[in-house]
Amino acid sequence: xxxxxxxxxxxxxxxxxxxxxxxxxxxxxxxxxxxxxxxxxxxxxxxxxxxxxxxxxxxxxxxxxxxxxxxxxxxxxxxxxxxxxxxxxxxxxxxxxxxxxxxxxxxxxxxxxxxxxxxxxxxxxxxxxxxxxxxxxxxxxxxxxxxxxxxxxxxxxxxxxxxxxxxxxxxxxxxxxxxxxxxxxxxxxxxxxxxxxxxxxxxxxxxxxxxxxxxxxxxxxxxxxxxxxxxxxxxxxxxxxxxxxxxxxxxxxxxxxxxxxxxxxxxxxxxxxxxxxxxxxxxxxxxxxxxxxxxxxxx
Amino acid sequence: xxxxxxxxxxxxxxxxxxxxxxxxxxxxxxxxxxxxxxxxxxxxxxxxxxxxxxxxxxxxxxxxxxxxxxxxxxxxxxxxxxxxxxxxxxxxxxxxxxxxxxxxxxxxxxxxxxxxxxxxxxxxxxxxxxxxxxxxxxxxxxxxxxxxxxxxxxxxxxxxxxxxxxxxxxxxxxxxxxxxxxxxxxxxxxxxxxxxxxxxxxxxxxxxxxxxxxxxxxxxxxxxxxxxxxxxxxxxxxxxxxxxxxxxxxxxxxxxxxxxxxxxxxxxxxxxxxxxxxxxxxxxxxxxxxxxxxxxxx
Numbered sequence: 001x002x003x004x005x006x007x008x009x010x011x012x013x014x015x016x017x018x019x020x021x022x023x024x025x026x027x028x029x030x031x032x033x034x035x036x037x038x039x040x041x042x043x044x045x046x047x048x049x050x051x052x053x054x055x056x057x058x059x060x061x062x063x064x065x066x067x068x069x070x071x072x073x074x075x076x077x078x079x080x081x082x083x084x085x086x087x088x089x090x091x092x093x094x095x096x097x098x099x100x101x102x103x104x105x106x107x108x109x110x111x112x113x114x115x116x117x118x119x120x121x122x123x124x125x126x127x128x129x130x131x132x133x134x135x136x137x138x139x140x141x142x143x144x145x146x147x148x149x150x151x152x153x154x155x156x157x158x159x160x161x162x163x164x165x166x167x168x169x170x171x172x173x174x175x176x177x178x179x180x181x182x183x184x185x186x187x188x189x190x191x192x193x194x195x196x197x198x199x200x201x202x203x204x205x206x207x208x209x210x211x212x213x214x215x216x217x218x219x220x221x222x223x224x225x226x227x228x229x230x231x232x233x234x235x236x237x238x239x240x241x242x243x244x245x246x247x248x249x250x251x252x253x254x255x256x257x258x259x260x261x262x263x264x265x266x267x268x269x270x271x272x273x274x275x276x277x278x279x280x281x282x283x284x285x286x287x288x289x290x291x292x293x294x295x296x297x298x299x
Numbered sequence: 300x301x302x303x304x305x306x307x308x309x310x311x312x313x314x315x316x317x318x319x320x321x322x323x324x325x326x327x328x329x330x331x332x333x334x335x336x337x338x339x340x341x342x343x344x345x346x347x348x349x350x351x352x353x354x355x356x357x358x359x360x361x362x363x364x365x366x367x368x369x370x371x372x373x374x375x376x377x378x379x380x381x382x383x384x385x386x387x388x389x390x391x392x393x394x395x396x397x398x399x400x401x402x403x404x405x406x407x408x409x410x411x412x413x414x415x416x417x418x419x420x421x422x423x424x425x426x427x428x429x430x431x432x433x434x435x436x437x438x439x440x441x442x443x444x445x446x447x448x449x450x451x452x453x454x455x456x457x458x459x460x461x462x463x464x465x466x467x468x469x470x471x472x473x474x475x476x477x478x479x480x481x482x483x484x485x486x487x488x489x490x491x492x493x494x495x496x497x498x499x500x501x502x503x504x505x506x507x508x509x510x511x512x513x514x515x516x517x518x519x520x521x522x523x524x525x526x527x528x529x530x531x532x533x534x535x536x537x538x539x540x541x542x543x544x545x546x547x548x549x550x551x552x553x554x555x556x557x558x559x560x561x562x563x564x565x566x567x568x569x570x571x572x573x574x575x576x577x578x579x580x581x582x583x584x585x586x587x588x589x590x591x592x593x594x595x596x597x
Contacts, residue, residue, distance in 0.1 A: 136474030146469035
């Protein structure tokens with residue numbers, strides 16, 4: 001199968017490159033996450049700047065997928081903070097007060113009011129509606145596409161712009177068709193996902209995420225579930241996005257892709273960021289033993 | 300083709316055999332047994348009295364309304380059962396526990412007469428234009444629906460659980476709220492799993508309405524019973540009532556299998572869906588759009 005016609009102006013379909021409000025689009029600080037007793041993320045800190053493409057690599061079970069799922073709060077975190085586009089994701093800071101006015105943090109209490117302790121705050125999970133609003137700015141592409149099987153390709157793309165953003169239906173259809181055309185699937189707008197190949201489905205899934213004009217795109221192993229001959233067409237779309245200045249975090253085993261488009265490569269293992277640097281540094285002269293071992297297995 | 304070609308051959312054979320047995324019995328009966336007066340039977344079928352017609356209308360109407368109510372309550376109870384917020388879970392569980400754990404007859408008596416005798420609530424008579432809804436009809440329909448909801452809850456829950464969690468994640472990641480995710484993404488897909496047992500429930504519902512006779516609703520069974528009391532044509536009239544019930548359940552059976560065939564086409568991984576090609580796109584859009592809007596009401 002030939003690599004389809006990917007347009008050179010992908011983001012033109014959604015009115016140009018979305019402009020994040022801040023320079024550091026993703027600011028994850030000391031993120032900790034447990035699955036029961038299993039400590040899957042240990043003080044993970046990653047910053048992603050505007051228009052940067054960061055590729056996260058690492059062996060399976062290293063926590064890389066869990067980490068990007070925390071970024072749009074599909075997973076809860078037990079410690080740390082994640083800011084996207086300047087907003088704290090999934091949580092609210094509240095004064096560190098226990099249920100009966102007992103301070104949580106061991107900080108000196110000022111004054112008679114037990115409820116105010118200096119600078120100490122505690123994280124409370126945010127309301128579902130606020131979380132939903134934050135997620136509008138974060139596009140996500142899944143390993144298994146997760147297209148809505150009861151909707152056509154075009155309906156998949158315009159669903160959220162219409163029902164979440166409140167976009168006018170005709171306007172959304174114009175944008176949806178433009179997106180379909182630019183991922184090379186103009187002829188498929190009335191087709192249901194189960195009649196499309198994996199590569200086609202994944203390109204529609206990318207278009208669906210882009211339709212929300214997100215400030216950030218997350219890719220969770222977007223080519224791992226694809227037949228080898230379809231990987232190219234999906235990577236082509238992602239490369240184009242990176243070239244046009246989309247801010248992206250990609251969890252992937254595609255080293256060629258990482259070498260070509262990543263501004264930075266992050267190596268994770270056992271819930272820890274082992275090494276971080278330009279592709280040339282990480283692939284060319286890794287400093288950590290674990291990175292060397294991993295790369296020798298995968299390259 | 301045969302005139303009944305829309306019915307599957309297997310079903311056609313069963314129906315034919317049933318008719319033959321029926322005719323044989325009635326012919327045999329009327330020639331050899333002086334206690335049987337076939338005219339009562341044929342009249343009840345071909346020239347039913349207003350009471351019987353009214354009974355059939357009540358049976359159908361109450362069944363449909365109670366089933367719709369049951370589905371709506373079932374959806375809420377299922378979501379309640381799966382809610383994160385404990386009081387929702389507890390109330391859903393209590394509701395299901397009570398209505399599945401007590402006999403419908405007890406519920407009918409308790410809610411129709413019990414609460415009224417205690418002076419807690421009096422069922423009103425509602426007059427809406429030409430329709431005059433008697434208190435027992437109102438009470439019976441509501442109780443049947445609420446009872447049905449408890450059973451539908453488990454069916455709906457199974458349907459919701461059958462939808463790939465990736466669907467919920469995808470819609471969440473697009474910024475959809477829980478309500479939007481349920482209405483637009485999960486429930487339309489769950490419908491495919493819910494429809495077959497729902498059909499079964501409705502078949503039961505058509506027959507269960509006969510229990511409403513105990514609180515005085517003049518549905519088909521009760522109307523037949525009264526007519527038989529006047530004419531002593533018990534055999535003939537109840538045979539006719541059985542035929543009416545069979546007509547209703549059989550008719551519903553056709554509707555149900557039609558819906559299921561429509562739903563089966565184009566399901567993920569089904570060869571039929573892929574092979575059907577251009578004919579498939581339309582139906583899902585049509586069916587599910589209707590579905591979501593009924594469920595949504597936004």
